[in-house]
Amino acid sequence: MLEHVELFFKSIFIDNMVFAVFLGMCSYLAVSKKVATAVGLGAAVIFVLAVTVPLNWLLDKYLLQDGALGTWLGPEYADYNLGFLSFILFIATIATMVQLVEIIVEKFSPSLYNSLGIFLPLIAVNCAILGGSLFMQAREIESFTLALNYGVSSGIGWFLAILAIAAIREKIRYSNVPPPLRGLGITFIITGLMGIGFQSFGGMLTGGDEAPAEVEDTTVQTIEEKKNLPTEEAQEIKKEIDEKEISYNDIIKK
Numbered sequence: 001m002l003e004h005v006e007l008f009f010k011s012i013f014i015d016n017m018v019f020a021v022f023l024g025m026c027s028y029l030a031v032s033k034k035v036a037t038a039v040g041l042g043a044a045v046i047f048v049l050a051v052t053v054p055l056n057w058l059l060d061k062y063l064l065q066d067g068a069l070g071t072w073l074g075p076e077y078a079d080y081n082l083g084f085l086s087f088i089l090f091i092a093t094i095a096t097m098v099q100l101v102e103i104i105v106e107k108f109s110p111s112l113y114n115s116l117g118i119f120l121p122l123i124a125v126n127c128a129i130l131g132g133s134l135f136m137q138a139r140e141i142e143s144f145t146l147a148l149n150y151g152v153s154s155g156i157g158w159f160l161a162i163l164a165i166a167a168i169r170e171k172i173r174y175s176n177v178p179p180p181l182r183g184l185g186i187t188f189i190i191t192g193l194m195g196i197g198f199q200s201f202g203g204m205l206t207g208g209d210e211a212p213a214e215v216e217d218t219t220v221q222t223i224e225e226k227k228n229l230p231t232e233e234a235q236e237i238k239k240e241i242d243e244k245e246i247s248y249n250d251i252i253k254k
């Protein structure tokens with residue numbers, strides 16, 4: 001359970017697709033002028049990532065990895081390596097899901113479909129979508145549920161990024177921005193500052209590992225010190241010896 005929670009928060013804040021690796025910047029900059037449009041595109045990205053990442057995990061697990069064919073087709077196919085098909089199969093899966101999203105949005109929200117325009121079908125070639133599957137493969141995510149978690153959390157991270165910049169861009173329309181920075185200039189500056197802010201969340205997942213070790217070392221040291229403590233009889237003998245040494249030193253000085 002802790003592994004799922006850590007992956008969830010890390011994918012949203014620390015390894016954010018926009019602020020950490022700058023993927024999906026085309027749609028991020030073009031569709032972030034209005035909050036309503038950004039919400040629609042962000043929801044579509046969450047859906048596509050939530051479906052394609054676990055599906056591509058299954059393809060990678062049972063088709064593309066070394067010896068994957070041997071696990072379900074027989075040992076004679078264990079030597080076949082289909083890893084060179086990763087990009088083709090991943091993009092095919094993404095394009096299928098994007099087409100499904102496009103049909104659903106056009107059916108139930110024509111106004112959102114018209115406002116998104118060409119950027120809705122361009123989700124198929126969005127770097128963030130393909131990056132989610134490739135990062136999943138590179139990080140060797142172990143289970144289907146972790147892959148689903150990674151897809152959903154990465155989508156939420158991208159959604160928060162485009163929603164935040166859309167809200168800020170709506171406000172700065174009424175601000176006195178210097179002419180050379182108007183438009184994409186101030187947007188890039190704000191994006192950089194937001195990226196720095198998101199990276200500060202890394203402190204949530206660090207620290208605290210060394211504290212138990214220090215406590216344990218202190219406990220062990222205390223136990224060893226107690227074992228080596230002299231008895232009351234030994235303390236009395238040591239006291240007598242010290243007193244005799246002091247008297248002997250006084251005689252020498254006289």
